[in-house]
Amino acid sequence: MSGKRIGYGGVGIEALEGREAVRKRPGMWVGSTGERGLHELVFQVVGWTVNRVLTGREGGSVDVTLTHDGGVRVADRGPEVPFAADGDTGGGGLEALLTGLPAAERGGRHIAHVSPGCLTGLFVPNALSSRLTAEVRHGGTRRVQEYARGVAAARPAATGPTAGSGTVIAFWPDAELFQTTRCSFAVLAERFRQVAFLNRGLEISLTDERPAGGARAVSFRFPDGVRDFVAALDAETGAFFPPDVIGFEHEDPRMAGTMEVALLWSGSDQERVRGFTNSRATREGGTHVDGFRDGVAAAVTAYARERGLPAGDNAPRADRIGDGLTAVVSVKLDHPEYLGATRELLGNTEVRGCVGEAVREHLGSWFEEQPQRAAQIVDRILRTDRRD
Template sequence: MTESGNPAQPANVSVNEYTAAHIQVLEGHEAIRRRPGMYVGSTGERGLHHMVYEVVSYAVDEHMAGHADAIDVTITADGGIRVADNGRGLPVEAEEPTGTSAVERELTELNFGSQPHTGYGVSGGLGGVGLCAVNALSSRLTVEVRRDGHRWTQEYRKGVAVTALTRKEETSEHGTTIAFLPDAGIFETGRFSFAALSERLQELAFLNGGLAVSLTDERPQRPVRHHHPDGLRAYVARLNPYPASHLHSPAIGFESENESRTISVQVAMQWNIWSPGELHSFANSTRTREGGAHEEGFRTALTDLVNDYARRHGMLSADDEDIPAGAVREGLTAVVSVKLAHPVFEGSTRTRLRNPDAGTYVEEVVRTHLTDWLDHHQKEAESIVRRILRATPPR
């Protein structure tokens, strides 16, 4: 951490490939204030917290692009939020013919397109709308950029710039800090939940191994820091906390990326003897609570593999019916995370993933890696199948 309170800058940071030319402009931001629920889900606590997640999502994008390893989130004493990262910093140069800085364009214009916040092969958040939505729904917002050898600042009120982007003192740091106060005239509540924010930030640390995420509350002082190099295995360990109940240890974990580098998959899973089963799925670090193609691919491969293993090892006879999908997942705690260059979601809050290629690739990866694990861990595999058979309803 630097003396200014910003995360330390990782070595070998490159800023040249991320410029104002990457940002595509389609329309202004007034629609956001007229219909906030379309952009952040609600005007209640859920929407209030979604504002934080949108700013954090930009910082996570910087991490996934290889340019940041720390994010610091603070609930400020006045009830606002400050998010600082040690990435490259938002682009500050002006673009012709408007002469508007790239920072201002990102914070005031809806940038829908195939590559939001571009420079990124994978991006989370609202797909080019997130920072603009946060700005439009805030009574005030301040952005600080550390880039190109200087610190730059700009202030906004209700989405409108009230100062120009101003170059300040020299600095060798890189990164972006955004501080905002949600508009009390829009939101039904202005109080952030430390517990809810901490839960989501820890989730992001699990999903992005190597990323350190801290949360500080200045209302009382309650700092926490989440850092999970073991990634999804650590996530499963948290979800599945009773070692004596585990049918195998450690959790099964694997990851893969396709040849074109447009889809990557991470999976961690562990069976136990006590729970009915729990599956958490994510796309670009966003929780897909309604599932989608990636969950379907996982479930299809899992059901087929367990049935195949049971038949190959004489645990099911030729006359037995297949074990149903629900029984296969009995006692299974699993996390499936996909990161895609071109995600397609249903709904404004991105709760269901539609990409068929994601389902196909997840199914392929699970078949390859889980088959290998089952074949090399026969004792544990047989214990798992016996647990599943006991959970299979009689037919």
């Protein structure tokens, strides 16, 4: 290395903004330029659509199609959205979401039912696609606009009258940026199944038009939400009997969000506790999972002491309650905070106490209503804790 000093000043800094920054460093926005990043691109569009469909209501449907020419089409019948805030001018509608990063929300409730890796709306998918077509049905009129690598090819054009409302976003990932533009049907189907579990009543369909032998399709809808999720996880262990699922939903303003929890104890020795924040897996856990364990341990201890069971002076350890336990802990927060760059460890400190309190209350009530089953569960946990 040369002994010459290297100076870093304003002249040596390359300032990139907007779509140029996204296209220059696509991995910063979707994680990679490989298959994982390609799927993240799809998840961002689907996540935006699901959030829009679920705004202020439960249920709704989203249809995703992998087209024969390598594109992805995401359609919904959600609330009306104009291209712009004031007719065809202004900047608050779909056109603004396609051409700029969304401004930070202020005030009110802004829970994202599905949180993508980066909260960028449709801006990043548009910038990283060689072509994107946006269609809206609004005010009785169908309007369409096309983009090329994030730049509008023309103004939104009215193409005729229409009934109902909704959007269709069709995009073709840019082969100049991604190592592959062929999405995996299996990967997308598993992710959409998970999102459907975590958003009760939402229907998501995935159709693949690419196979030479004809299209294939799957559709997911789970009326009981995370209760269905826990039942499905339990079935994977080879359980032969209908599961006895305990579940509840609760909103707590102290954590500015909601929680949905479901759990069961089975004959298996395996523990399967999964945490999610805004429908995204937190594989490293976090405060919501810690609070869940706290709540279960507190409910077990209270039940044991009320009935004179040998619980000892201390509660069973929260990390030792999982023998045979299957659970899903899903929280949806206005302002989730994560520890680390991977967004897989939830850090909101207030969430732990809120979830723990709610689990203790609801599980304790279930113990009271099901004394025979409760005695079996509590005795099993206490025996496991003493053995350890």
